[in-house]
Amino acid sequence: MKTNYDTIIIGGGPAGMMAAVASSYYGHKTLMLEKNKKLGKKLSMTGGGRCNVTNNGTLEEILENIPHGGKFLYSTFAQFDNHDIIAFFEDNGTPLKIEDHGRVFPTTDKSQTIISALQAKMVEQGVTIATNSEVLSTTKADDGNFLVKTADTTFTSRKLIVTTGGKSYPSTGSTGYGHDIARHFKLKVTDLKPAESPLTTDFPHKTLQGISLREITLTINNHPITHDLLFTHFGLSGPAALRASTFVTGNGTDDVTLDFLPTVSEDELSDKFEELRDKSVKNVAKLLLQERLAEFLITTAGIDLDAKVKQISVKKLTELFHLMKSFPIKVTGTMSLAKSFVTAGGVDLSEIKPKTLMSKTVENLHFAGEVLDINAHTGGYNITSALATGWVAGIS
Template sequence: MSSLNYDVVVIGGGPSGLMAAIASAEQGANTLLIEKGKKLGKKLEISGGGRCNVTSRLPKDEIIKHIPGNGRFLYSAFSVFDNEDIIDFFEDLGVKLKEEDHGRMFPVSDSAKDVVKALINQLDNLNVTVKMQTKVEAIDFRQDHHTVILDNDEKIQVKNIVVAVGGKAVPYTGSTGDGYSWAKKAGHTITTLFPTEVPLKSNQAFIKNKALQGLSLRDVALTVKDSNDKSLVTHTMDMIFTHFGISGPAVLRCSQYVVKQWLTSNEPVKLLIDALPNTNEETLFQTFNQLMEQNPKKSIKNNLKGWVPERYFLFLLKETNIDPDINSANISREKIRALVEHLKRFEVYVHDSLPIEKAFVTGGGVSIKEVIPTTLASKLMEGLFFCGEILDIHGYTGGYNITSALVTGRLAGQNAAWNSF
C-alpha cells in the first residue's frame, strides 16, 4: 500500500458531497467519494417534488435572508461561488434551467433525475473513484494524514477529508447523523440539533376533536409570538390543519422559530392566523357592519359567506358563540368585533413538532465558529473540511438549502484539493 491512497476522500453522496468530489477532481486531486447507500444524490432526486429546485435567482442578500440559520456565514463563500455560478455550472453540464416564481430555478425537463445524472457523469469524466454501499465506521485523525476505517475493516489513508454526510432530517436518504461523532472526535462543538421545516403539533381541543382536520387556508399570514407576546416572524403562505396540529408552507417556514423557542422555554408557543391579511381589521369590521345593516333579515352565515372557506367560517362563528342561522339584525356589534378578531388573530398553541426524522431540514450541527468561512476547513484539525447540512446552517425550503450545500461543497472540495499539493 502506498503511504496515501488518495489526496481527498469525500464522505457522503448528497448534493454537497457530489459537488465537493467534482470540485476536488477538477483541481487534479486523486479523489474518492464514499456513499453508504445504493444511490447517489437521493435527496436531490426527491427535492422540489421530484423536479429539483437547484437554486434561486434572487439577489445574494435575499438568498441569505432565506437562510435564517447562520446564512450570513455564507457571504465569504458566495464571493467565490454563488447562485449564478451554480446556474452556469449546471448549464455547462448540459442541464438547461428555467426560472419560476420567487426566483426558483428548475431543470427545463422538470426531472431531478437529470440533475443527478449530470453530476454522476461529471464524476466519471473526472475519474473520481466512487465506493457505493460503503459505510465509514470511524476516522482516525492524525496531524499529517487521516485514516478512514470502513465497516469491512478496510483502511484508507488520506491527507484531506471532506465530511458531507448531511444532518438527521429525511433519514431514508441516508442522513442519519453519522458525521457528528467524527466532528466531535476532531474537537468540534455540535450545537443543539433540532427539526426545522417541520409540521407542528397542538393539543388544543379543536385539533383533538378534528374540527378542522384536512382544511387548507390559502395565503394566510401566520405569526409566531415570543414569550413576551412580541412578533418573531410572519409568513404569508398556505397552511393546512392536520390530525396532530398544523402543516403546509407557512407552518414549515415558521417552524424553526417555534421549535427554538419551545426548546428554550418548554412552554407552548402562540401562533396567530390572519385569514385575511390584505384587509385591515377596522375596515373589515366596518364592512361587516354595513353588510348586516343592508341585509338585516339574512342569516349571518349567508350575509358574510365567501370571505374564508365555509368550514373555517362556521368554526369561527362557533368559537365566538354566534348562531350561524341567526338574523343579522339580532347580532351585537361586540359579537361582530369578536368575529373579526378571530378572522384576523386566531390563536393556535403549539407544544411540539414532529421529530427531526420527519423534518425537511436539520437545525444545528458543526459550529460555524470552528470552520473557516472562505475554505470550509476546520480551524481545529488540519486536512478536515465540512460542507452541507452537517454544518449549523439551515434555510427555508425553495432551493436555499441546496444552494448552501452546493456552494459549501464547491469550496470544501476545491480547498481540500489545494491542500493536497
Template sequence: MNVDVLIVGGGTSGMMAAISAAENGAVVGLVEKNKTLGRKLLVTGNGRCNVTNNRDKEEIIAHIPGNGRFLYSAFAQYDNYDIMNFFRSNGVKLKEEDHGRMFPTTDRSRTILETLQRRMEELNIMVYTDAAVDTLLIHDQVIQGVRLKDGRELTAASVIVSVGGKAMPRTGSTGDGYQWAKKAGHTIKELYPTEVPITSQESFIQNRVLQGLSLRDIALKVYNKKGKTVITHQMDMIFTHFGISGPAVLRCSMFVLQTMKRDKTNAVTMGIDALPDQSQHELQQQIQQLIKTEGEKAVKNALKGLIPERYLLFGLERLSIDESLPLKQLNEQQIKDIISFLKDFRFQVHGSLPIEKAFVTGGGINTKEVDPKTMESRLTKGLFFSGEVLDYNGYTGGYNITGAFITGRIAGMHAAYYAQTATQK
C-alpha cells in the same frame, strides 16, 4: 485507495465537492454508505429538485435564518448564479417558479442527479457505494484518511465530510458525521428539527375539527411570552390531525422551538391572519358594505366569500354567533370579534414532529471551529466539512440546497489546494 481528496457522503453537497476538487486538479474518491448516490436529492422539491433560488445574495442569506452569516465568505467565491451556470453549461435547462424557485424544465430530480453523476464520470472520480465509514483517521491533528466499517483503510491528503444531518434518515442521513467531528475535537451545537410540522394539543386539533383544511396566502405568526411577534410568514398552511403543516408552518417551525426554549415553556402562541393584505379598518368597511347590500343574508352566506366556509363556520362557533343570523343583526361587538378572528386567530402549539420527520436539521458542527473561507476545520488540518452537517439551516424553497452546493463547491476547491501543497512538502 490513495487519493488527494476523499469525500465522505454522496449527496448534493458531496457530489458537488467531488466535482469541484477534481476540476481543481485533484485525484478524487467518494465513499457513500447507500447503494446509490443522491437519495435525498431525489426527493427534494417533491421529486422535482428545487436546485437554487434566483434572488440576490442578501436575500438568500436572509432566507437561511439559522446562522446564514457563516456563508458570506463562501458566497463571495461561488453563488446561486454560479450554480445555475453550472447546470446550464452541463446541458440542464432551468425555469423559474414562484418565490424565485429554480427547477429543471423536466420537473425531475433525476435530471439533476444524472447531470452530477455524468460530470463525475467525465472527471474520473472514483466512486465507492455501499461503503460505510467507521471513523476518521487523524494523527497529530492532521487527517490521514478514513477507516470503513469492513476494516479497509483509505488514505487521502484531505477529507471532506458531507454526510448530512439527522433529518430524513431513510435517505441515509443518520448523524454519523457528528461523532467523527467530535473525534476531531469539534463541538456540536444542539440538534433540533427545522422545516418540520408543528404539533398542538388544542381541542379543535385533537378533535380534528379542521383536519385537511388548507388556508391560502395567510400570515402565520409566532408570539413570545411577552406577546411580541417573533416571526411572520405569509404563505399557505394546512390543519392536520396532530397540528399544522404546509409552507408557512415549516418556515415558522424553528422559531416555535427556539421560543419554547428561550421562554422555558412547553407551549407557544401562534396567530393566523387569514386576510393579511387587508387592514382591520378595510375589513370593517367591507363588512359594513356587505351589511348594506346583503344584510338579509345569513352571516355564513354573506361572509363566505372572505375565507373558506369551513374556517368561517369554525370561527362563528368559537364566537358563539349563530351562523344563520341575518348579517344586519350583528351587533358592534360581534363585528369586532369576527374581524379579530379573521385577522388574528390565536392558538397554542406544543412542539413539533421529531427530527426524523423534519426536512432539515438545525444545529450541527460549530461553525466557529470551521474556516468560512475554505470550510476547513480549524482543529484538524486537511479535514473539511460541507452541507447540512454544519450548524446552518435555511428555509425550503431552494435555500438549503443552495447552501449545500456552495459549501460543497468551496470545500472541494480548497481541499484540492490543500492536497496539492501537502504533497509538495
C-alpha cells in the same frame, strides 16, 4: 476498485455531490462514498419531491434566510453563490424555473432531474461513485493520509471532505456520522437541535386537516411570518410553521394567531359583508376563504351557516371578522429532531477556515453542508448552503 485517491468524499447529498464535481473538475482523482443505494435521498424529498434546488434572491435575501451561520458563508458565496448554482444546472442541460418566494425548481418538477444532472457531471469528470458503502471508521495515518474504512475495504486519500448532513430524517441516511468524525479529530460540535420543525397544536386537527393556505400571516410572540401554511393531523406544517418553530418556547405561553386574510382589513371585510347583506354568511365567506375553513370559522363564531348576513348582529359579525384576521391557536411544541426538516448545530464554525472549509487544526480535513453548524429556512436556502460549501470544499 482502486483504493487510493486524491480526495474522498463521505456522503452523497447535495454538498457531497457538488464537492465531487468541483474536486474532479480540477483533475483530482475523487471517490464518493454513500451508504444508501442511491445518491441524494434527502434532496429528492425537498420542495414536495420537486427539488427546491436553490433560491433566486439577492445575497442579502439569502443571508437573511440563513438564521444561523450566514455571516460565516460570506467567503463561500464570494466564490460560488446561488446564481452560480443556477448557471451550473442550466449550462449542464437542466433548465430551471423560479416560483414564489424566489424558489428555484427544475422545469421537469422532478427531483431526480437534479440528482441525475449532478451524477452525470461526476461520471463525466471521472469520479468513482461507490453507493451501498457506509463509512465505519475514519482515521489519519502518520504519513498524513486519511484511512477511510467501509465493511470490506480501506480507502486512502490525501484530502477528506465530510458531507454527511445533519441528524434529522435519519431514514434518509443523515445519522450524524460526520459529527463523530469531527469529535474523533477533537473538533467541537455544538448541540444538535431541531430547526424548521412542524408545530404541534392543541386544536381540533381533524376539522381542518389537509387544508393548505397560501400567504397567510402567522404571528408568534409578536413575530409576524407571511407564507404558506398546512393543517396536518398533529398541528401545523408548511413554510410559515417551519419558520415559526425558531420562536416556540414550548412552555405553553406562546402567543400564536393566524391572519387568514392579511391583505384585507377588518373594515374592508365589514364593507364586503354589508354590500352582500342579502346573501348567506357562508356564501359571502366562501368568496374569501376555502369552504371548509369558512364554515369552521362561522361555526366557531356561533353563527348559523345558512343565516343571511342581514340577520346577524354586528357583534357576532365583528367576532367572525376577528377570527378571520386573528385566529388564536395553542401551540404545544415542535416536532423532534428526527422529524424536523433541518438540524440546528453541527461542527463548530470556529473550528473551520471560512475560505476553504478546512479544519483549522487537521490539515486537509474539510466539512461542507448541513454537518456544519449552519441552518437556514426551507425555500432552497439550506440546499444553496450545501451546494455552495460543497463546491468550495471541493476546489480548495
